[in-house]
Amino acid sequence: MPAIPDRIALDEILSISRLVCGLWQVADLEKDGTLLDPEQGADALDAYARTGFDTFDMADHYGSAELITGRLLARYQHDPRPVALTKWCPEPGSMTADIVRKGVRERLDRLGVDKVDLLQFHWWTFEHPAWLDALHEMARLKEEGLIGAIGVTNFDAAHLALALADGVPIATNQVSFSLVDRRAAGALSDLCRARGVKLLAYGTLCGGFLADRWLGRPEPTAITDWSRSKYKRFIDTAGGWEAFQGILRAAAAIGRKHGVSVSNVATRWVLDHNAVAAAIVGARLGESEHRADNLKVFGFSLNAEDRAALDAAFAATKPIPGDCGDEYRRPPYLTASGDLSHHLDTIPSIYTAEPVPGRPGRSQVSSGSVWEPIAGYSRAVRVKDTICVSGTTATHAADRCIAPGDAGAQTTYILDKIAASISALGGSLEDVVRTRIYLRDAAQWEPVSRAHGCVFGDIKPANTLIETGALIGDYEVEIEAEAVVD
Template sequence: MIDRIALAPSLTISRALTGLWQIADMERDGRTLDLDAAARAMAPYHQAGLTTFDMADHYGSAEIVAGRFRRAVVGDAATVQCLTKWVPEPGPVTAADVRAAVDKACQRLQTDTIDLLQFHAWTFADPRWLDALWLLEGEREAGRLRAVGVTNFDTAHLRVAMASGIRLVSNQVSGSLIDRRFTGKLSAFAQQHGVGLLCYGTVLGGFLSERWVDAPEPDWAQLETWSQMKYGRFIRAAGGWAPFQQVLRAAQQVATRHGVSIATVASRWVLEQPGVAGVIVGARLSHSQHVADTARLFSFALDDADRTMLAEAQAALWPIPGDCGDEYRTPPYLTASGDLSHHLASFPAPFTTQPGVNGSTLALSGTVWEPMAGYSRAVRKGSRIHVSGTTATHGSRAIGGNDAAAQTHFCIDKIAGALQSLGGTLEDVVRTRVFVANVERDWEAVARAHGERFGHILPANTMVQAPLIGDEYLVEIEAEADLGAP
């Protein structure tokens, strides 16, 4: 019996989701895919109770294949759950952009209502990612989306979104025996706020399988699939082939005990972690079927001896750096290509810039306060950038609600956006000043959020209590950066 879980009042999914991202891999280099045959290949999953499929706007023909299956193969489309993603390029987002994205997904999936639309933001330094989520909320309220989720969000920005009143039901992130980042802060926050984690990469593109036990280290430059290229980077980031083999052999012993495959043990371990709503197991439709193996996820449970054996092997691994999703936003980029070149051409400046007086350059964020009070979000002169006192404001909206940590993260995002617009980064910051409206209540939350973002930089810092303009603001931060010699 396949376990199921309710992500939203009108959306119940299988806890084992079939991932269709490899359709893009099967179509690369000009190859064509028989879409009808691929649609028919979804039927065994559905018949086994694996009724939930995960895809995206950029997974080649995945949405088209799923749409054909829903209508032509199944007939009763309500028995299939199609979870897709919208991954726009960074920059301004309009209501027309969001409507067009939803229209396209509906057309390809042959439906009037999308079960779950998951949003990916390439950068949080550009606050317009929040515009996209608010507009998606409007599509949900209009009945075009049953639910809204996100993908590859770290804990801080999931917090910002939720504290700003955006109703998210899921966050899709990497999770495996090797990549355990999701078990930390993100898991605790997700459980507290009712956000289901959907974990992909649970079998590391096939590396967590019998094929690789005691096998020699592969030639990393000659791998077969994009999945292997990507997760090969995870293996190397976790310490390399030797500690990976320790985990693989431990998983093999557990698998033998339960009469299942290594891949099934690997996915079961992720599925049993707190906060995980489901695991996404990739499928190469019409090529390799793993229906029975995936269904066996629900035929057993790990016991204390299993968990101890796996944990002892995992102790030799290095932690994957950063929080969930950082592999798409900061080096080292743990992507198939090792950078973002196959995803994006460039990042537009988050804020408008213009010449100032005496050779300075100004960055303007567009808040109502700047023209009224006669100041800039930031000013660059020479190698120095001075960022004005920054509150959690985006346009006319206050961000972060009553959550001081969420407000702090958004303030720092705006500072990062101002610096980026003027040619700098957070790593160039040499001083911050933090003004807190209620030090007794909020100092620790603000300080910890500041520490998360600046802990690797360690600028000079001062925190003081000060009344702020606007009762909705809990914190204000200013910064100074030095880009060094030209």
């Protein structure tokens, strides 16, 4: 059995452990307002680092995790030193160069380093397009040497593809991935394999539920731990406690055969997906340390019989709804609080609805395009319960074409823009009753249709797709929409 975890290269410079120590539980331990002692916390991390678990994942909102890790890094004056992966999760709004640089500088200062090894970006709603501004500015800071590699968190396949098509050099995407939540094994993994992006899997042990101690146990009723509260919601959504017990029974039988734990089986299953670089396991800084058991993950492999047993258990469960990251953006909110609507409702819209003078019951939104006053049109207009959205292209800010030449990526951006227009006028995508799609090249019908289906697969509005020939500039597709607000 290996003495240390396996490692994997994310690029020509950055190498990480295939088992990453997640520090989200620092926030849980500090939730009563009492901060952990930074030096004692660094002592605990050092114990991990010296046994090969030398890669730590944290975020700006994980309590004092960055400060504790900074104390650890200060003890290593020469390479190799532990690897620090952190996240920047700004509120949606204008993402100017100064705002992005300030967010990055704060990460550098808290970690006490000149360069963040991997900076991962999270965005709450793609209806606000400034996420692309933030990522492009991060790419410039990467060129300056302030960021080693750029990652994203909780990006679905469509928006990861959009960022890549727009030229953002993304190395990783951190998403939920486990025996319970298997969404990342589909379109997202396919995209990552094709484009060389690696997945960092969190939630691999479902907050500790994917463990022998829960086999045959009654369903818990009172949970105070933030992480466990979150993943109990995943279990409920995937079919409930009995369906989950079926997964545990299958994993336990496989574990007995190989002489390993349920947690080892759960982690090995995720790591075996070739789009996955690493699984993130919790580090409780002195509590519930399982380093010796975690190392067993690298001492066995799953065979076809093992995978068939797990597939049979999966058949009794329900897929987690939506694509990766949807749990943060739409119901069901599979988060520690169980509901993010209070947070998402406070996020400012990029558009502002204005009444039409002298026309009661009519309102409109403008995108600020220079062409709207010249040509005399609005981005969208609402009359009573009907919202009409003008033909929309993948134009970012004033005049930049997003993802030139990629019709599927442009469609994703356009539908976000349409959603924001409708939302500003009091509707939602669920209210859309018709879309019309105009293509430069009919041969691009499939990526455009698939992107449309990702958004409207359950809504199913009336739809028309037309090849129009030349569109202005580098635009491959233009879409208009109508919605009726019930």
